[in-house]
Amino acid sequence: METTLNYISILGSFVLAISGALTAMSKRFDPFGVLIVAFATAVGGGTVRDMLLSGKSAFWLEQTSYIHFILAGTIFAIVFKSRLFHINRPLLFFDAIGLALYTVTGVQIGLQYELASVNCVILGTITGVFGGILRDILVNEVPVIFKKEVYATVCILGSILYLLLHRIQLPTVILQTVPVLFIIILRLLVIQFNISLPSLYADEREARRNNKKL
Amino acid sequence: METTLNYISILGSFVLAISGALTAMSKRFDPFGVLIVAFATAVGGGTVRDMLLSGKSAFWLEQTSYIHFILAGTIFAIVFKSRLFHINRPLLFFDAIGLALYTVTGVQIGLQYELASVNCVILGTITGVFGGILRDILVNEVPVIFKKEVYATVCILGSILYLLLHRIQLPTVILQTVPVLFIIILRLLVIQFNISLPSLYADEREARRNNKKL
Amino acid sequence: METTLNYISILGSFVLAISGALTAMSKRFDPFGVLIVAFATAVGGGTVRDMLLSGKSAFWLEQTSYIHFILAGTIFAIVFKSRLFHINRPLLFFDAIGLALYTVTGVQIGLQYELASVNCVILGTITGVFGGILRDILVNEVPVIFKKEVYATVCILGSILYLLLHRIQLPTVILQTVPVLFIIILRLLVIQFNISLPSLYADEREARRNNKKL
Numbered sequence: 001m002e003t004t005l006n007y008i009s010i011l012g013s014f015v016l017a018i019s020g021a022l023t024a025m026s027k028r029f030d031p032f033g034v035l036i037v038a039f040a041t042a043v044g045g046g047t048v049r050d051m052l053l054s055g056k057s058a059f060w061l062e063q064t065s066y067i068h069f070i071l072a073g074t075i076f077a078i079v080f081k082s083r084l085f086h087i088n089r090p091l092l093f094f095d096a097i098g099l100a101l102y103t104v105t106g107v108q109i110g111l112q113y114e115l116a117s118v119n120c121v122i123l124g125t126i127t128g129v130f131g132g133i134l135r136d137i138l139v140n141e142v143p144v145i146f147k148k149e150v151y152a153t154v155c156i157l158g159s160i161l162y163l164l165l166h167r168i169q170l171p172t173v174i175l176q177t178v179p180v181l182f183i184i185i186l187r188l189l190v191i192q193f194n195i196s197l198p199s200l201y202a203d204e205r206e207a208r209r210n211n212k213k214l
Numbered sequence: 215m216e217t218t219l220n221y222i223s224i225l226g227s228f229v230l231a232i233s234g235a236l237t238a239m240s241k242r243f244d245p246f247g248v249l250i251v252a253f254a255t256a257v258g259g260g261t262v263r264d265m266l267l268s269g270k271s272a273f274w275l276e277q278t279s280y281i282h283f284i285l286a287g288t289i290f291a292i293v294f295k296s297r298l299f300h301i302n303r304p305l306l307f308f309d310a311i312g313l314a315l316y317t318v319t320g321v322q323i324g325l326q327y328e329l330a331s332v333n334c335v336i337l338g339t340i341t342g343v344f345g346g347i348l349r350d351i352l353v354n355e356v357p358v359i360f361k362k363e364v365y366a367t368v369c370i371l372g373s374i375l376y377l378l379l380h381r382i383q384l385p386t387v388i389l390q391t392v393p394v395l396f397i398i399i400l401r402l403l404v405i406q407f408n409i410s411l412p413s414l415y416a417d418e419r420e421a422r423r424n425n426k427k428l
Numbered sequence: 429m430e431t432t433l434n435y436i437s438i439l440g441s442f443v444l445a446i447s448g449a450l451t452a453m454s455k456r457f458d459p460f461g462v463l464i465v466a467f468a469t470a471v472g473g474g475t476v477r478d479m480l481l482s483g484k485s486a487f488w489l490e491q492t493s494y495i496h497f498i499l500a501g502t503i504f505a506i507v508f509k510s511r512l513f514h515i516n517r518p519l520l521f522f523d524a525i526g527l528a529l530y531t532v533t534g535v536q537i538g539l540q541y542e543l544a545s546v547n548c549v550i551l552g553t554i555t556g557v558f559g560g561i562l563r564d565i566l567v568n569e570v571p572v573i574f575k576k577e578v579y580a581t582v583c584i585l586g587s588i589l590y591l592l593l594h595r596i597q598l599p600t601v602i603l604q605t606v607p608v609l610f611i612i613i614l615r616l617l618v619i620q621f622n623i624s625l626p627s628l629y630a631d632e633r634e635a636r637r638n639n640k641k642l
Contacts, residue, residue: 027570032574033571067546138565329489351566355568367460
């Protein structure tokens, strides 16, 4: 199961690389700019997670298959760019799978390091969402996950579910399958019904005035 | 004293979380976007400091009370947002306290790792200011501390003062209280009299032309 | 040779600090904002590299001469700003030297940690280019290296050359000199003939529409 998860997680990096590459291409980056953004999108979340933990090198330094899949994803995105910009449903499906796998990996590493529950949830969420945040910082945009459809919330709920199932000591196969499926399905429902949290709107002029002083 | 500092430092994270949350709300982020920015603002400085040091996990992975206070700060900011955007004096006061405590913690960890003085000053400054830098990067703004009132300078001066007092081997209570008070008072004076360093203005068109080539 | 490389690498930090300081001045940052951007530009690449590796503190925490040279570079840039904005050829020359030295250092550390070849190339590239990326993120611009002349590509090719020479077990002096010269010359040719990779242009409106959904 461990290795199955691992394989699917590598597939997740393939999909996230495509997402990063498409964003970079839409910003007219050159090929190596595209590759760097794809790389940061695909490994960003797990890398930040590993940096936070002492005694842990970035995961892709130990398992190079990630890099091959990122290269493959980037080339795939470059070759099929015109088609990929049209069909986005399949991409969103894979993105949801990547998100689910990454989140669960993050929680598992938190448990392995015997961290508090709240920290496991945070590590799961960081692993799931930080790649997309880095992608948007690199192309100089406000991270899309802060505003659009429910995204981080799905990771947080999925992480909490994992911890609950872990506490009642379910067999490993259920423990790993259920939260992954939960995140995928929840994320697909969010996309399907275009669910978004209300923005905590505050009067912008006043806010800005205040921020200046702060 | 150690623990007193620790408690007040946790309070600092509460205030910085409010600052992050207010900024994110003024950008119309959704609730979890607000939480993520609040979190990054509150722990960003110390986390970057801990990443720089080998063998040190991020401090909030070991002491979860920070996270509870950040959650509390975020919820507080969301609930009282309309009032908080009006009264900003009290916030600035707490922000100065947070800044002072964070800076001193950074210098202390540098001394503990037996780093050179200049590195202790840098760690102190990073711990103090990097949360605000991250906050502004996440909302896609030029970090406010680079342009507005004296901010990093206060950390640098406070860090140097700490090192000087440390060298003449003052009792711990003075060693920790004086730089903290120094930073708070200096920062409040800066706000009160609206002191800012002159920008090193360079002709913008030429600068830009040059940067393009560089 | 090791120490020669080290000395020149410190000189590289001097030049990168100038580049960072000039960019920050063109954005009208205050003096300490300028210093922080100069610092991030000069040590950013190597620092990210060191964060990725477990058991490695940031290099400038162990060797403070870097910091003195960055301070010197920043002061130099502030004092001679009006002239520096005019003459940029010499700067680009030093920038190329810094890039070459940094890249080679990154690859060497990868080999020292017995990483896979592809990871050595990545570490070399990160060390070479990440300072410039951080500089542009801090001043809230799209990183220039993603769009303008060939930059990251030069690091990648130089890193691969180093690994090839390393595999055929050439004497150390050749192993270290050839890739450094290769990167410097290639980079200068790129500047001289204004070589840039074609952007992988994709229709922007469609791209944006797609990204929103993603």
